[in-house]
Amino acid sequence: MIAEIQSAGANTYVLLQLASRRFALRSAIVSELAPPVRLHTFPHTSPLVSGVIVRRGRIVPVYDVASILLGRSSSVHRFYLIARRNFPGGPEASAIPVSGECELVTAELQEASDSSRPCISGQLLIGDESIEVLNFDALLTSDPAVHNASRRAEAQS
């Protein structure tokens, strides 16, 4: 998959599975799909970070994005999708647990139906399915507590 991603063009996306839902990430920021190696945890206060994995001699932080995208932590995952998160000090490899195999697709980015969520940069229409494209940097800076509170408010209204 790494070779496929590296040769992919601008309109290519990696489709990832989180529980029963699919999301897309720009392939340009994805580096690999890693096996479910051991998650190492230690005390910290950073929301969304669930621990670290060791991949190719590097320590890679793991983000529990399911708590933002699905409103609950995903207990079952089969792989880690490793993508690049940008920081002012430079990019950093970052892992997100995914539930199934990932797929590389080429499609036109459509405007997002809900512009109020900064972590969604648009959507892809693939067959009958509309798949949200994630803004990886915005997603990883989301605060799960704030996000879930707004989800609850939306559900009640």
Add this chain to the structure above:
Amino acid sequence: MKIAAQEKGKTRRARHSEQVILFAVANRMFAIAAAAVQEIRSTDSLAVSANEIDHSEILKVRHTLERSHQTYYVVNAGAHFGLPVTRPTLVLILRRLRVAVLVDRIERMAEIVSIHALPLAFAGEERRWYRGLTYIDDHVIPVIQPSGFLTTDEFRCLDRATNAIAAPHLAGAFQA
């Protein structure tokens, strides 16, 4: 020639490696540079020389120790790291800092050759707590920053509190 080459190799290794003490708090493992620890004592042996301190703002410090005419603040590592309450059995008395740390147990000593920088994803208090991460026997273990146990402001607060406790005794002594 052969001996010299071996010695050179040894020196190079020593320069890059560091002795650490691996200790546990609430079943979590941490590493601290052996050079940062002056003494390890059991909590029982220090029970007589410890004084209670009641500071509502800094709950992780409940006791002080008097050593070499200096007041050491005893930090409960579990409370510091936000871990479940345990029954610490050991105190690590730190070097060059007026801090002693309550821990559950010492696992062992280890030699580490590298400390990985804490990933930028970690943006909270842990950036003050840890020097970085190390990888020992298939475990990623945070390496403690000794100065991260108490901030300058916390030291100031605690100094004020201990001085306030000491002041009435002094006043009594002068009156007598």
